[in-house]
Amino acid sequence: MSRENVNETAKLVLPNGQEIDLPVAHSTDGYDGVELGKLLSETGFITLDNGFVNTGSVKSQITFIDGDEGVLRYRGYSIEELAEKSTFMEVAYLLMHGELPDFTQLEEFRMGIKYNTELDWDFRKIYEAIPRDGHPMPSIAGAINLLSNYNQSCLDPHDPEQVEKATQVIMGQVPMIIADIYRRLHGMAPMYPRHEYTLVENFLRMMFGSPSQEYELDPELVHTMEVLLILHADHEQNCSTSTVRTVGSANANLFVSVAAGVDALYGPLHGGANQAVLEMLENIRDNGGDADKFMEKVKNKEDGVRLMGFGHRVYKNYDPRAAIVKKHAHRVIDMLGGDELLDIALELEDRALNDDYFVERRLYPNVDFYTGLIYRAIGFPTDMFTPLFSFGRLPGWIAHWREQNADPRSKIFRPRQVYQGETERTYIPLEERQ
Numbered sequence: 001m002s003r004e005n006v007n008e009t010a011k012l013v014l015p016n017g018q019e020i021d022l023p024v025a026h027s028t029d030g031y032d033g034v035e036l037g038k039l040l041s042e043t044g045f046i047t048l049d050n051g052f053v054n055t056g057s058v059k060s061q062i063t064f065i066d067g068d069e070g071v072l073r074y075r076g077y078s079i080e081e082l083a084e085k086s087t088f089m090e091v092a093y094l095l096m097h098g099e100l101p102d103f104t105q106l107e108e109f110r111m112g113i114k115y116n117t118e119l120d121w122d123f124r125k126i127y128e129a130i131p132r133d134g135h136p137m138p139s140i141a142g143a144i145n146l147l148s149n150y151n152q153s154c155l156d157p158h159d160p161e162q163v164e165k166a167t168q169v170i171m172g173q174v175p176m177i178i179a180d181i182y183r184r185l186h187g188m189a190p191m192y193p194r195h196e197y198t199l200v201e202n203f204l205r206m207m208f209g210s211p212s213q214e215y216e217l218d219p220e221l222v223h224t225m226e227v228l229l230i231l232h233a234d235h236e237q238n239c240s241t242s243t244v245r246t247v248g249s250a251n252a253n254l255f256v257s258v259a260a261g262v263d264a265l266y267g268p269l270h271g272g273a274n275q276a277v278l279e280m281l282e283n284i285r286d287n288g289g290d291a292d293k294f295m296e297k298v299k300n301k302e303d304g305v306r307l308m309g310f311g312h313r314v315y316k317n318y319d320p321r322a323a324i325v326k327k328h329a330h331r332v333i334d335m336l337g338g339d340e341l342l343d344i345a346l347e348l349e350d351r352a353l354n355d356d357y358f359v360e361r362r363l364y365p366n367v368d369f370y371t372g373l374i375y376r377a378i379g380f381p382t383d384m385f386t387p388l389f390s391f392g393r394l395p396g397w398i399a400h401w402r403e404q405n406a407d408p409r410s411k412i413f414r415p416r417q418v419y420q421g422e423t424e425r426t427y428i429p430l431e432e433r434q
């Protein structure tokens with residue numbers, strides 16, 4: 001039975017003896033929440049939760065995670081089933097609209113995106129200003145910010161038609177921008193999307209093809225890419241999605257909100273971890289392949305070194321996405337001729353899962369542990385791994401931004417603080433300071 005409408009309160013007793021009854025927000029699955037909105041006005045206290053370890057910032061209907069059991073569902077469908085049976089486009093529709101599309105809905109959705117893959121010619125000139133030795137992520141974020149100026153007819157967050165158009169432009173053009181920036185960084189001639197290909201096929205063509213030749217798509221690799229994109233498509237209120245929601249809460253348009261998400265994702269503790277994992281594996285290999293030595297460094301917290309691709313704020317069990325990726329890593333890497341880095345990764349995982357340090361802290365492989373190995377096998381350079389994560393996460397960012405904007409109860413995000421700085425003091429003129 002749904003308990004969403006059951007009235008319950010939680011009593012909070014404060015140090016000064018004051019008591020307050022706080023309403024409980026019931027979930028359909030997982031944790032209930034204690035609503036604290038009136039705490040300050042009625043008691044003079046705020047809550048403090050460093051890193052939002054225990055804070056629900058929104059009520060959402062999009063994605064469910066049970067971190068203890070290792071469960072992930074988009075709109076009620078298990079990630080395992082979606083990865084096996086769906087396409088990225090179906091999953092994107094599901095996240096944004098709440099239901100799996102029928103044939104007509106899917107076709108309309110795909111067409112809307114497909115006919116919005118082409119970039120304005122003037123826009124493409126921005127690539128010339130991108131330095132060739134920089135990481136692609138800031139350039140991708142910059143380009144998405146600028147899309148907002150090139151699409152001024154769809155910036156109103158409260159006009160559903162404009163939101164739909166902005167969604168199509170972002171879903172269609174951002175993957176092309178990622179491929180364009182890759183080509184620019186590698187001094188390759190530009191490629192343009194073609195309508196006979198799906199979004200994923202166009203992306204692969206634009207990454208690895210040449211304008212002078214037909215590109216031969218490998219259906220196995222297309223399928224693998226589809227699966228990886230599905231696995232990255234949403235993960236409820238993670239750092240980048242919360243960033244998108246924060247920026248969007250100020251009524252900022254979809255383009256700039258998504259650009260902010262790309263910036264947050266760039267961080268090595270978030271999306272940047274997939275690149276960091278591969279660099280870690282290469283480092284271990286280049287230093288003689290001694291996994292034990294590396295693990296000792298991690299456990300002694302030497303120089304802040306961590307086992308990248310391990311641990312998660314929410315999962316205290318095997319990340320279900322990591323289990324799927326691992327299966328595909330074996331398949332793709334075997335198909336493409338093996339990789340010594342996979343052996344190192346398997347050895348690290350085995351050691352970690354049998355080591356007290358990791359067991360006590362409940363640290364398991366996360367989605368990033370094996371993805372980089374697949375990307376590498378397909379031929380993506382290391383600095384393209386996080387851009388690939390951002391491609392996959394587009395539907396989630398958009399779905400959360402849309403959910404927030406469609407909810408009339410949404411408010412601008414504006415946390416409080418517990419101030420611990422100086423109390424009021426007298427200004428000392430410069431000439432009197434010592």
Ligand code: CMC
Pocket residue numbers: 051238268269270271272273298305306307308309310311312313314361363366367368
């Ligand atoms: N290697 C070694 N120790 C770790 C690791 C790790 N990967 N992750 C956490 N710990 C330890 C940490 O040192 C701490 O130990 P102690 O209790 O002795 O101080 C304990 O485990 C709890 O860690 P935390 O940093 O308080 O946990 P958190 O929830 O704040 O951080 C995390 C979560 C994902 C940032 C962290 O586990 C981490 O840095 N992992 C490596 C980076 C990574 O793989 N990130 C990708 C996350 S999944 C995809 C995504 O979100 O983009």
